[in-house]
Structures are given as C-alpha cells and as structure tokens.
Amino acid sequence: MKMHLVSLGCVRNLVDSEVMLGMLAKAGWSTTQDPEKADIIIVNTCSFIESAINESIDTILELAKLKQISNCKKLIVTGCLPERFREEIVSALPEVDFFLGTGAFDEIVHVAAGGLTDISRCLLPDPNLASLQLRNVPKILSSPYIAYLKVAEGCDKGCTYCVIPKLRGRYRSRSFEDIIAEARSLILSGVKELILVAQDSTCYGKDLSSYVDLCVLIKSIANISQNVWVRILYGHPESITESFIKTVAIHGNICSYFDIPIQHASRSVLKKMGRKYSHDDLRRLIAKIRSLDPDAVIRTTVIVGFPGETDKEFQQLLEFIREIRFDHLGAFIYSDSKDLPSHKFSGHVSQSAAKKRYDLLMSNQAKISLENNRKRIGKVVKILVEKKEKNNIFSGRSAFQAPEIDGVIYINSDKLQAGCFAHVKITDALEYDLIGKAV
Numbered sequence: 001m002k003m004h005l006v007s008l009g010c011v012r013n014l015v016d017s018e019v020m021l022g023m024l025a026k027a028g029w030s031t032t033q034d035p036e037k038a039d040i041i042i043v044n045t046c047s048f049i050e051s052a053i054n055e056s057i058d059t060i061l062e063l064a065k066l067k068q069i070s071n072c073k074k075l076i077v078t079g080c081l082p083e084r085f086r087e088e089i090v091s092a093l094p095e096v097d098f099f100l101g102t103g104a105f106d107e108i109v110h111v112a113a114g115g116l117t118d119i120s121r122c123l124l125p126d127p128n129l130a131s132l133q134l135r136n137v138p139k140i141l142s143s144p145y146i147a148y149l150k151v152a153e154g155c156d157k158g159c160t161y162c163v164i165p166k167l168r169g170r171y172r173s174r175s176f177e178d179i180i181a182e183a184r185s186l187i188l189s190g191v192k193e194l195i196l197v198a199q200d201s202t203c204y205g206k207d208l209s210s211y212v213d214l215c216v217l218i219k220s221i222a223n224i225s226q227n228v229w230v231r232i233l234y235g236h237p238e239s240i241t242e243s244f245i246k247t248v249a250i251h252g253n254i255c256s257y258f259d260i261p262i263q264h265a266s267r268s269v270l271k272k273m274g275r276k277y278s279h280d281d282l283r284r285l286i287a288k289i290r291s292l293d294p295d296a297v298i299r300t301t302v303i304v305g306f307p308g309e310t311d312k313e314f315q316q317l318l319e320f321i322r323e324i325r326f327d328h329l330g331a332f333i334y335s336d337s338k339d340l341p342s343h344k345f346s347g348h349v350s351q352s353a354a355k356k357r358y359d360l361l362m363s364n365q366a367k368i369s370l371e372n373n374r375k376r377i378g379k380v381v382k383i384l385v386e387k388k389e390k391n392n393i394f395s396g397r398s399a400f401q402a403p404e405i406d407g408v409i410y411i412n413s414d415k416l417q418a419g420c421f422a423h424v425k426i427t428d429a430l431e432y433d434l435i436g437k438a439v
C-alpha cells in the first residue's frame with residue numbers, strides 16, 4: 001500500500017507530517033514520491049496567511065484531479081486549513097475524502113485504512129486535546145542529516161494578527177523525558193543537526209514542574225553528543241533570558257543562532273499587535289546577546305502594512321533595521337482575515353503601499369546581508385555539508401545559517417561528502433550565499 005504526502009507550511013507542520021508518515025509506515029504503508037502511484041494522498045496544509053491558504057487549496061485541487069486518473073483511492077487533507085475553516089472547507093471541497101484537524105493527526109492510520117466511515121468526512125477535535133508526540137512514535141525524516149524536534153505545541157500569547165492559538169491551542173510543553181529519548185534515537189540514526197521548534201521555543205517548560213526549562217533541555221541534548229549541532233528556532237523577545245543566552249554561548253555544539261521574530265519596532269504598532277515590548281527593550285536584549293555571545297547571529301521576522309501603520313511608524317521600523325543590522329531577516333506583508341482581532345482596527349494599508357514598504361525594507365536588508373557576508377571572507381568556518389549540487393560543487397551550512405531560510409555556502413571540492421562536517425575558508429560573498437574552499 002503506497003502513500004504520498006505533501007507537507008505545506010512551516011517546519012512545525014513538517015514534524016506533524018513526518019510523524020504521520022512514521023505511524024503509517026509502522027502500519028505497513030510505504031512512501032512513494034510519485035502521487036500517481038499512491039493508494040492514498042495526504043496534504044498536510046497551512047492556513048497562517050492568505051498566500052498559504054491559496055497554496056493549500058491549489059495543491060488539493062491539483063491532486064484531486066490526479067486522483068481521478070490514478071490508483072489513488074483516498075485524498076486526505078490534514079492540519080491547519082480544515083482546523084481554521086472547519087465545516088466551511090469540508091463542504092467547499094467535495095473532492096476530498098477525509099479531513100483531519102490539528103487535534104487528530106494520530107487518527108491518520110485509522111482513516112487511511114478506511115475507518116471512521118460512520119462520521120461525516122471530517123474529524124476536528126479541540127486542538128487542546130491533541131496528544132503531544134510521545135517518545136516512541138516513529139518519524140520518517142525529510143532529511144537524513146537534520147531533524148526538527150518539536151518541544152511544545154500551541155501558544156498563549158494572542159498577538160492580534162495571529163491565528164495560531166486558534167489552530168494549535170494553548171501552550172503545552174512536551175515531556176522532558178520524551179524529547180531527550182527522541183533526541184537520543186535521532187542521533188543514533190545519524191542525524192548531525194537537531195533543530196528545536198515550537199510556536200515559542202523560549203517558553204519551553206513554563207507549564208512543567210519548576211526544574212525543567214529550556215536551558216536544562218538544551219544542555220541535556222547538547223551533552224548527548226558533542227558531534228551534533230543543536231539549534232533553537234522561534235524564540236520570543238519576551239521570553240529570552242540571560243541564562244538562555246549564556247547556555248547557548250558556553251556550549252560549543254549549540255549554534256550561537258538567535259531566532260527572534262520582533263514583528264515591528266514602532267512602540268504604537270507593537271502595542272496594537274499585542275507585543276509586550278518596545279524598541280528600547282529590543283535594543284537592550286540584542287546588545288545583551290551580542291555582549292554575552294560574541295559569535296551570536298540574530299535572525300528576525302517583521303510584518304509591514306499592519307492596520308494603521310503610518311509612514312512614520314514604518315520609518316521607525318526601517319531605521320531600527322538599519323541600526324541593528326540583523327544577520328538574517330524575513331518580512332511578511334500583513335495578511336488580513338475576518339477571524340483576526342486586527343481585522344477590526346482602522347486604517348488598513350493598501351496592498352500596493354504595503355508592497356512598496358516590503359520592497360524598501362528587503363532591499364535595505366540585502367545590502368546589510370552582503371556587507372555582513374563580506375566580513376566573513378578569509379575566515380575558516382565549520383560547515384555541515386548537505387548536498388552535492390553538480391560536478392564537484394557541494395552546498396552546506398555553517399552554524400550561522402539555518403536550513404531553508406538562510407543562505408548556503410558553495411564549495412568546489414572532490415573530497416567532501418554530504419552529511420559530514422568540514423572546514424571551509426570563505427573566499428567570496430553574495431547577498432545571501434557564500435563561496436568557500438575546503439581546508
């Protein structure tokens with residue numbers, strides 16, 4: 001019995017996809033990259049912003065067409081799209097055989113085997129009831145060398161532009177023991193980089209007994225093997241502590257990589273977003289990180305075109321980006337929707353004005369990124385070789401580059417091997433990528 005899964009959206013969704021594949025494989029299913037050969041097709045969807053919703057629906061309709069002309073017996077849609085739009089999307093997409101919300105991923109084997117036929121094509125339980133991944137649930141990794149470790153689910157923050165608490169429920173940390181057991185088995189399976197993810201990783205443990213927090217967790221994972229990198233994504237400015245910064249700084253195999261989405265820098269916009277910090281707080285936090293960890297690399301994410309954002313407020317954001325000079329920056333144009341508190345705010349910004357602000361901000365960041373990259377020329381860095389591009393060209397990443405979202409390093413060498421660490425001397429710099437030679 002063959003299965004084909006398309007995983008859309010963020011890496012937290014990717015973990016859910018890997019877990020579903022693992023559970024199905026344990027039940028005897030095998031994966032196929034060719035949807036035409038699959039007996040079941042699963043689309044694990046995203047509905048965070050409008051473009052993600054459109055991508056999910058386009059992918060579903062495309063695969064539904066293919067189902068008509070292939071072996072596929074069942075098209076199953078899971079995740080954030082059915083979770084957000086519930087019965088509305090179930091009736092809008094008759095092509096889909098079954099829908100599973102974010103609280104029902106562990107029903108995938110049942111549905112795939114033709115179970116649950118007594119209920120109406122969808123299972124959408126309260127996401128707060130979703131079981132957190134246990135230690136012995138198998139995963140089929142999407143990369144042999146890196147693995148995402150989900151440490152918690154949900155969020156309690158309630159930012160006015162964000163639908164995630166509605167989709168994923170309140171904040172729940174996975175048990176410390178389950179995460180450590182999974183980390184051990186991933187390292188035994190040959191993984192070279194473990195990436196901790198959650199909606200807000202830096203809140204880990206706040207709902208567990210007092211002795212477990214993120215510092216205890218990352219220290220314990222880092223001590224399993226010094227030959228494995230540990231990276232933490234999705235921090236939050238309100239929950240990054242001095243002890244977290246110091247723990248990252250003193251452990252050689254914990255990447256000095258601080259992923260801190262600030263979303264904006266104007267006091268008035270941050271207030272309307274429901275973010276409880278100011279640009280002065282951010283300035284102090286970033287200065288502390290850079291003083292406690294001189295190797296620190298800081299990534300951030302910002303939103304432009306938030307309802308009511310004036311030219312002056314956008315300028316405050318732009319000046320802050322120019323001042324702080326983030327190593328990596330991603331930007332989104334605000335995506336409006338009736339089910340968001342921010343939808344009711346006045347002064348919605350036109351798409352064309354928001355796009356102009358987005359382009360101006362990203363062209364500024366491209367210059368900063370190139371200047372930062374040029375400072376790396378002549379330096380020798382340790383990289384994880386990930387892929388043989390063509391001929392003797394390999395690509396890899398250093399500890400200052402996260403997968404998929406930051407640039408890579410290209411190396412021309414006949415000695416390298418994917419999945420291994422190597423040392424590279426940086427010889428040239430591009431806006432986002434680097435060129436190097438193996439040393």
Ligand code: SF4
Pocket residue numbers: 155156157158159162163164165199200236
């Ligand atoms: S902290 Fe992140 S996940 Fe939580 S509500 Fe805010 S933007 Fe959404």
